[in-house]
Amino acid sequence: MSSLYIHIPFCLSKCPYCSFVSYPGLDGLHQRYAAALLREAAELARNTTTLPLTTLFLGGGTPTLLAGPTLAAIVAGCIDLFGRAEQAEISIEANPQTVDPAKLNLLRQGGINRLSIGVQSFNDQELQVLGRPHSAADAAEAVRLGRAAGFANISLDLMYGLPGQDHQSWRRSLEQALALAPDHLSLYELTVEQGTPLHRHLTQGLLALPEEDELAAMDEITATLCQQAGLVRYEISNYARPGYECRHNINYWQNGPYLALGAGAVGCLNDRRQQKISDPQRYCELIEAGQSTVQDEECLEREASFRETVIMGLRLLCGVSRAQLQRRYGLALEDCYGITLTRLIDQGLLEMSPSHLRLTARGLVFANQVMAELV
Ligand code: SF4
Incomplete structure (x- = not known):
């Protein structure tokens, strides 16, 4: 197993619940960032023996905010440098409103074979509370465009436990997601990180999260509808048609080794975990100056790594x-x-x-x- 994660830290806007490494308004940096990624990839490939890639995952942020040719060049460059195993899983995270037929065709032709679309909800009011810049109709259209471009493996991300959401609203969102026949679903309960605008709104009482009994009803609905749709729960928050489980993420849950590129990305090889600097501008400067982008490094002791492997694996x-x-x-x-x-x-x-x-x-x-x- 040889896995590579590439972080694209750009978004259209910043969602009020988000604590990921993602920045809006840096469009002028996209080309320079892509060039820096490829330079870092060349350095990483020179020092790595775990080749060729069995999984490659472009995550974010919103990778599909980059232009199609830029994304295709990043993937092609990495495949050139690291190699690509037969049947490799190559995923990209996409947000509705940042995909169109030309871009999706280019991605598919470039060897990306798994499309993971950040939908979050099929209720426009909930999308507004989440500060998402797309509508439910945009999300459905993104799935249709993905299929038309030839993606045979499409995953949808939804969140539940949203402010103002009840179990009936969750049922409707999930039903609409399932009506699009996804191959994979990631269903995460909203976690509200401290310091985010949504956290402030909740502590000020401007919004309220659903009560425990509503959450329990949502869990029951999830179990029933996913089972009826033939999606098997294989991880606490993930469901797939048999054979469509995300191999890249399974490697994380098995605490396997993975390489990483990009601002804020975390890689782990031989129980040595490294995190890259988060600021994309600084990341580019360091790469261009031929300097290390590693901000934090942690070497896991045997027992600490054992415990991590158990906890992750139990997911x-x-x-x-x-x-x-x-x-x-x-x-x-x-x-x-x-x-x-x-x-x-x-x-x-x-x-x-x-x-x-x-x-x-x-x-x-x-x-x-x-x-x-x-x-
Ligand atoms: S689209 Fe995703 S990564 Fe970007 S701001 Fe929203 S939650 Fe964060």
């Missing part, structure tokens, strides 16, 4: 492989967690088979609490 419905843990770390779950593990199993939150440890159905509901005990 997958299949759980973590006990044999793989033993091979990778020479440690067994019992050695590391002792009676905590026994207790969580006795409480019906975890189940351990001869091959795997995984969350039970009840454990999935209380996943955050279970994981907090295993950190």
